Amino acid sequence: MRVSFCQGLLTGAIALNLLILYYVSRAQQQMMEKRRNPGRGSRKAALPASGLGGGIGGLVGVGVGIIGAGGVGGEGNSRGPRVTVLLREFENFENYVGDVARSFLHQRPELPFLAVSDTPPYPPLSLPEGARLLVLSPSPEQPPQAHRPEFHVQTEFVLLVPDGVELEQGRAVERLIRELEGEGGGPVRLVAAPVLARSAVQCLHLRVSLREWTATYNPAASGSSGSVCTALQGDAVILIRSEDLFNLSVPLGRPLLPSLFIQTSLHGWKVKLLESPCFSTSHQPLFSSAHNQWKADSHLKEATSRLMRNFGLKRLLLADGKEQWHGCGKETARCFGTVRDDTPEYLYLERWTPPCCLRALRETTKYVINILESSGVRYWLEGGSLLGAARHQDIIPWDYDVDLGIYLEDVPNCDYLKNLDSGSLVDSNGYVWERAVEGDFYRVQYSEANHLHVDLWPFYLRNGVMTKDTWMEHKQDVEFPEHFLQPLVPMPFAGVTAYGPNNHRAFLELKFGEGVIENPQYPNPAKKRLDRSRL
Secondary structure, three states: OOOOHHHHHHHHHHHHHHHHHHHHHHHHHHHHHHHHOOOOOOOOOOOOOOOOOOOOOOEEEOOOOOOOOOOOOOOOOOOOOOEEEEEOOOOOOOOOHHHHHHHHHHHOOOOOEEEEEOOOOOOOOOOOOOEEEEEOOOOOOOOHHHHOHHHOOOOOEEEEEOOOEEOOOOHHHHHHHHHHHHOOOOOEEEEEEEEOOOOOOEEEEEEEEOOOOEEEEEEOOOOOOOEEEOEEEOOEEEEEEHHHHOOOOOOOOOOHHHHHHHHHHHOOOEEEEOOOOOEEEOOOOOOOOHHHHHHHHHHHHHHHHHHHHHHOOOEEEOOOOOEEEOOOOOOOOOOOOOOEOOEOHHHHOOOOOOHHHHHHHHHHHHHHHHHHHHHOOOEEEOHHHHHHHHHHOOOOOOOOOEEEEEEHHHHHHOHHHHOOOOOEEEOOOOOEEEEOOOOOOEEEEOOOOOOOEEEEEEEEEEOOEEEOOOOOOOOOOOOEEHHHHOOOEEEEEOOEEEEEOOOHHHHHHHHHOOOOOOOOOOOOOOOOOOOHHHO
């Protein structure tokens, strides 16, 4: 059979592609084999030293070679070291990074030691031979892997150490390795040892709910062979497999322990806190002056806020019962933008209303209800707010405003409402009262900056039916008989006692349909449906 020129050309192209595919596959297999067996051969450091002596963002200092004997994990182990010592948390203005490196390298000179900083430290660190600095901030003249820590750790394990710690017994590292290997492939993926003469390390149970933007810490009970929990508080040395560490989205975020344990708890991993070995420190306190301690505390607060913003956590419930808020407030904008199609942006992220926004809505609701009652304005819970009261005695967890119906004839009784023919009024407590631009109703905003609000819908009686002049394109926005309001009845809602219709089930089913209380759904299922299996 005669082969044409085009057929021959096509055959050659296919053969060339297969050859290229073969070599690419071989190269990938070799890279995976090297990563599984990082110590084999005469391998050098992953990347050449660079950075403050060769470009911002790289490694500074002398690269650590691989020693063929005496590595951690057994005498005479020809694979080289199994652990990289990594120091992430330190302050530029006062630190003991050099002392920590010298302590570890004196006891175990074969261990790679890596100090990691977001930006080039100033003053520069004084590191001993065998220790390196990795700067995470990118630099335009360097390849991307120069700033990624996973390319600079070639060992099976990483030992995370705090600033100022000392290694007095070289075998302590081996003890941690044995403990972690003894856990097999179970949920314990980290082991930790306390640092003496520092803040006592505490084992905690951490529950992270991304849907509710909240992390909750609770004390954990101790066991006879060490405590197993999901988070630690205090100073500790932590061992983790390199593969696990670099499978986290943010392996070396700051503050390190909150960043680490928020991510590991979401993976279902646990940490085992051992009673021994213990690591020591000769630097107590860590900072030599009250001013430097204040600077460190300020940096910690800033770093914590930045981390929580990046992780989408607005509220921390601490083990001592205190709360930390990292969301919106009276002086800041709310956490979400303009709502379109009755579906706030956070629902598309599989999240519910941020807790700081719910807090602001509760405060505004309590404030508005107090003024309406003291002014003699009859009101009742309307729409989704009444539905929230019936289901949760609170705002629906994914709702973004509060609706109250009011009698139009009572509006002149309230000084804040009767003069709102146009414009707005900021009262002495910072709340903004205004006539809504969308129609003939009123709106009370949390503040000028934060537009979380309570809407007041004026109804009037016509032929025994409550009606109004502005109707929105909502299923529940319908007229209803006045007998639902005769009388109004108290209902717990959002931390206060509010008033609602006297037969709230019938009222809600008139507006939303039968079974609405027992069958929750997002406001616009055509855009986003609630997965009830996750409730």
